[in-house]
Amino acid sequence: xxYIPRLxxxxxxxxxxxxxxxxxxxxxxxTWLGLAIxxxxxxxxxxxxxxxxxxxxxxxxxxxxxMVAVAALYIDALGDILRLYGKLxxxxxxxxxxxGITVAVLIFNALWQLNKCQKIKFNNWGIGxxxxxxxxxxGALYEIEEYLEDFFTGSHRLGDGPDTANDLMLNIxxxxxxxxxxxxxxxxxxxxxxxxxxxxxxxxxx
Numbered sequence: 010x011x012y013i014p015r016l017x018x019x020x021x022x023x024x025x026x027x028x029x030x031x032x033x034x035x036x037x038x039x040t041w042l043g044l045a046i047x048x049x050x051x052x053x054x055x056x057x058x059x060x061x062x063x064x065x066x067x068x069x070x071x072x073x074x075x076m077v078a079v080a081a082l083y084i085d086a087l088g089d090i091l092r093l094y095g096k097l098x099x100x101x102x103x104x105x106x107x108x109g110i111t112v113a114v115l116i117f118n119a120l121w122q123l124n125k126c127q128k129i130k131f132n133n134w135g136i137g138x139x140x141x142x143x144x145x146x147x148g149a150l151y152e153i154e155e156y157l158e159d160f161f162t163g164s165h166r167l168g169d170g171p172d173t174a175n176d177l178m179l180n181i182x183x184x185x186x187x188x189x190x191x192x193x194x195x196x197x198x199x200x201x202x203x204x205x206x207x208x209x210x211x212x213x214x215x
Contacts, residue, residue, distance in 0.1 A: 011069070011072045011075070013072070013076070014072065014075035014076050014078065014079045015052075015075075017079045017083075018048060018051070018052045018055075018078075018079055018082065019052075021048050021082060021083065021086060022045060022048045022049055022052065025041050025044045025045040025048060025086070026041075026045050028041045029041035029042050029045055035090060037089045037090045037092070038089050038092050038094050038095055039089055039094075039158075039164045039165075040158065040162055040164045042158075042162070043154075043155075043158045043162075043164060044085070044086055044089060046154070046158075047082070047085065047151075047154070048082055048086070051078060051082055054115075055070065055075055055078055055115065058070055058115065058119050059075075062119055062122050062123070065123065065126070065128055066122050066123060066125070066126035066128060067126070068122045068125070068126065070115070070118060070119065070122075071118055074114050074115055074118040075115075077110070077111050077114045077115070078111050078114075078115060080107070080111070081104075081107045081108055081110070081111035084103070084104050084107050085104050085108070088100050088101070088104055101172075101176070102175070102179055105148075105175075105176045105179040105180050105183070106179045106180075106182065106183040107183065108148065108151065108180055108183065109144050109148060109179060109180035109181060109182065109183025109184040109187075110183040110184065110186070110187045112143070112144040112147045112148070112180075112184065113140050113141065113144045113183065113184035113187045113188055114187060114191075116139075116140045116143045116144065117136060117137065117140045117187075117188065117191060120136045120139065120140065121136060124136060133192045133195055133196075134192060137188040137189075137191070137192055140184065140188055141181065141184045141185055141188055144180060144181065144183075144184035145177070145180065145181050145184070147180075148176070148177050148180030148181065149177065151180075152173055152176060152177065
């Protein structure tokens with residue numbers, strides 16, 4: 010499982026760079042450079058986080074968390090390559106919602122691992138709150154990246170003020186939604202496990 014997301018991201022980056030350097034000639038709405046930068050930064054962050062987790066706790070980033078990141082990268086890339094951002098007015102909203110979910114999953118996974126090996130001490134909702142704050146920060150950084158790309162290339166990725174505010178809101182809503190889902194599932198699972206252990210430990214009646 011840990012190799013599949015790496016192969017998928019590497020393949021996407023290679024495809025984007027081949028188009029950026031003119032070796033392939035697919036067209037898209039914005040710029041190949043912007044897509045490549047996004048993919049490379051995402052891969053760098055994932056690999057660095059996984060390495061630091063492994064070094065600190067002996068536990069690398071979970072493969073399922075990396076697959077969520079791969080899905081979000083492909084949603085963004087396909088939206089650009091297939092021109093879905095222009096054809097479907099709601100596609101950009103889905104992409105930003107997926108981005109918020111992805112960042113939250115990766116950060117929550119990292120903090121969960123650190124909490125598990127007692128490098129930090131937070132309850133699940135404390136981890137969730139910090140995760141949402143971090144997802145909001147990454148959402149703002151992404152909007153800044155779009156602004157800089159527009160400034161240097163004239164790509165018009167950023168959009169107007171309401172569009173930017175909507176993007177930031179959806180990033181945060183995606184993070185909040187997935188944290189609520191994850192923590193609810195953890196709570197239900199823990200209660201179920203406690204109930205099962207209680208049944209196993211209870212003395213049998215004659």
